[in-house]
Amino acid sequence: MIVPSLDQFEISKISGMGVYLSTPKTEKFSEDGENERLRYGLSSMQGWRSTMEDAHAAYTDLDESTSFFGVYDGHGGKVVAKFCAKFLHQQVLKSEAYSAGDIGTSLQKAFLRMDEMMRGQRGWRELATLGDKNKFTGMIEGLLWSPRSSDGNDQADDWVFEEGPHSDFAGPTSGSTACVAVIRNNQLVVANAGDSRCVISRKGQAYNLSRDHKPELEIEKERILKAGGFIHAGRVNGSLNLARAIGDTEFKLNKYLPAEKQIVTANPDINTVELCDEDEFMVLACDGIWDCMSSQQLVNFIHEQLHSETKLSAVCETVLDRCLAPSTARGEGCDNMTMILVQFKKHAQSSTPAEEQSSSNKQAESEPKPDKSSAAAEEQSSSNIQAESEPKPDKSSAAAEEQSSSNIQAESEPKQERSKS
Numbered sequence: 001m002i003v004p005s006l007d008q009f010e011i012s013k014i015s016g017m018g019v020y021l022s023t024p025k026t027e028k029f030s031e032d033g034e035n036e037r038l039r040y041g042l043s044s045m046q047g048w049r050s051t052m053e054d055a056h057a058a059y060t061d062l063d064e065s066t067s068f069f070g071v072y073d074g075h076g077g078k079v080v081a082k083f084c085a086k087f088l089h090q091q092v093l094k095s096e097a098y099s100a101g102d103i104g105t106s107l108q109k110a111f112l113r114m115d116e117m118m119r120g121q122r123g124w125r126e127l128a129t130l131g132d133k134n135k136f137t138g139m140i141e142g143l144l145w146s147p148r149s150s151d152g153n154d155q156a157d158d159w160v161f162e163e164g165p166h167s168d169f170a171g172p173t174s175g176s177t178a179c180v181a182v183i184r185n186n187q188l189v190v191a192n193a194g195d196s197r198c199v200i201s202r203k204g205q206a207y208n209l210s211r212d213h214k215p216e217l218e219i220e221k222e223r224i225l226k227a228g229g230f231i232h233a234g235r236v237n238g239s240l241n242l243a244r245a246i247g248d249t250e251f252k253l254n255k256y257l258p259a260e261k262q263i264v265t266a267n268p269d270i271n272t273v274e275l276c277d278e279d280e281f282m283v284l285a286c287d288g289i290w291d292c293m294s295s296q297q298l299v300n301f302i303h304e305q306l307h308s309e310t311k312l313s314a315v316c317e318t319v320l321d322r323c324l325a326p327s328t329a330r331g332e333g334c335d336n337m338t339m340i341l342v343q344f345k346k347h348a349q350s351s352t353p354a355e356e357q358s359s360s361n362k363q364a365e366s367e368p369k370p371d372k373s374s375a376a377a378e379e380q381s382s383s384n385i386q387a388e389s390e391p392k393p394d395k396s397s398a399a400a401e402e403q404s405s406s407n408i409q410a411e412s413e414p415k416q417e418r419s420k421s
Contacts, residue, residue: 019050020328028320030313035060038067038183040342041312045320047288048334053078054286055085055176056338062089066103066184069340071196073286075240076174080247082130084114084178091117092182094158103182104270107191111178111268112259114246119171121164127172175240175247178268179210179284181342186275188282191268193244199295200273200282204303206295209271209282213244220244227254229263236264244268281343288335292323302341312341 025046032041040060046052053074062068068089074081091110092098098106117123177194190198192210200207213220215231220243224236229251232238236251244265251264260267283298293301298319305315316339325333 020048020334021050024048024324024334025052026321026324028317030317031058032311032313033058033060035067036345038342038344039312040069040340041314041316042338042340043313043316043320044338045324045336047320047324047337048328049336051078052336053081053176054288054336054338055081056340057085057089058340059089062093062182066182067342068092068180068182069284069342070178070180071284071286071338071340072179072246073177073194073196073288073336073338074174075176075242075245076248077131077172079127079131080114080118080172080174081176083118083127084176084246086130087117088114088178088180103184103187103189104191104272107180107182107189108268108270111191111193111246111266114178115171115249115252115259115266117159118247118249120169121162121167122160123171124166124169125162125164170253171249172247173250175242175245175264177242177286178246178266180268181209181282181284183275183342188273188275190271190273192271193246193266193268194242195287195290196285197287197290197295198282198284199299201280201299201302202276203278204280204299206299208295209273211269212287212290213242213269215241215243217243223261223265224263227257227261227263240264275344277346279344281341283339283341285339286335286337288333288337289319289323289339291332291335293319312343316341 028043028045030041030043032039034040038060040058042056042058044052044054044056055072055074055078057068057070057072059068070085070088072081072084072088088110091113092103092106095106095109097103097109118127177192177196179192179194179196179198180190181198182189182191188200188209190209192198193213195212195214196210197212198209200209215221215224215234215236221231224231224243229237235241236243240248240251242264244267246266248264252259252262254262259265281302283302285298289298301319301322302315305318309315309318319339320337323333323337325331328334
């Protein structure tokens with residue numbers, strides 16, 4: 001049997017930024033759904049990019065009281081994003097912490113588990129079947145090497161170890177962001193690794209529930225350097241302009257360090273928020289959206305659209321069309337785009353505004369100046385919730401405006417670029 005090489009899972013992380021189509025692919029995948037607590041709409045579009053590397057997951061009823069939404073933005077290929085869309089929510093469900101009611105811990109373990117599951121023969125085979133080049137080979141190896149029901153050593157989560165020609169597969173060199181929101185009753189838990197983002201609208205004000213993990217952020221820079229990496233031109237080891245991601249095995253090879261302390265880590269920030277009647281909707285989206293609109297700009301735009309449009313997927317489609325660039329001259333608006341819009345049903349929420357809480361265990365830093373050159377640092381300014389200031393209408397300032405409130409502290413309440421390649 002011809003064994004495809006490991007590098008068939010990767011595409012250059014640098015050259016990919018220039019891989020554009022002569023005309024954009026504007027066909028969209030859209031869907032809507034709802035239950036008694038909420039309703040959602042989503043849409044995704046390939047746009048100018050030569051391949052579609054985004055993936056998503058939307059489950060209104062992960063169990064009888066819980067909803068799950070996730071956006072996964074791949075780089076270097078689509079397989080890691082698709083792997084996460086297929087398996088991450090399953091790992092959350094199977095976690096003992098989830099059964100005990102600890103959603104934050106179950107999300108953290110699920111993020112880290114993705115890297116473990118993508119190793120070895122089983123990992124290689126699953127990635128192969130989710131990709132293009134090795135799909136047929138992966139299916140054949142599944143027939144040849146998959147343990148039968150009585151074979152193999154089943155782990156607690158039923159991820160069966162397999163022997164085979166790729167038993168030593170270290171994991172994919174491509175990767176993906178992951179931004180996930182889990183809603184149980186009135187509790188919203190957001191887990192994020194990378195630069196996709198979750199934003200909530202409270203009385204028309206945008207609040208960031210996640211922060212972009214860029215290498216320049218001090219806490220990320222410290223980990224990168226301690227693990228033996230370096231930062232050049234805003235990129236980890238001169239290659240990846242993300243400090244956290246699922247996959248990207250080449251940055252996680254230090255056998256003397258735990259997963260949380262590797263050069264690039266899948267360990268997510270976790271934020272927990274108690275929903276109240278003032279919360280209108282939340283948005284999960286990849287940076288193809290946030291490169292073009294600030295959080296407040298998007299919230300304002302959605303409010304305007306909801307005056308005349310009730311179908312949430314149609315609102316998402318309008319956002320995608322608005323962000324799509326007329327040409328590839330500037331780069332902004334040329335990325336893959338995925339957006340999930342979740343609207344809360346008022347009767348399902350508590351009548352009293354509750355205090356938001358952060359479980360990312362990070363101290364708030366002082367508010368940075370809004371100059372564009374410090375946008376990455378501004379994005380990371382705190383892991384607690386801080387109201388985002390009203391953005392200027394100038395599109396070029398969107399990145400700087402976006403960063404002034406990376407986490408949430410409601411004004412109305414009592415005191416309380418990675419390149420896709």
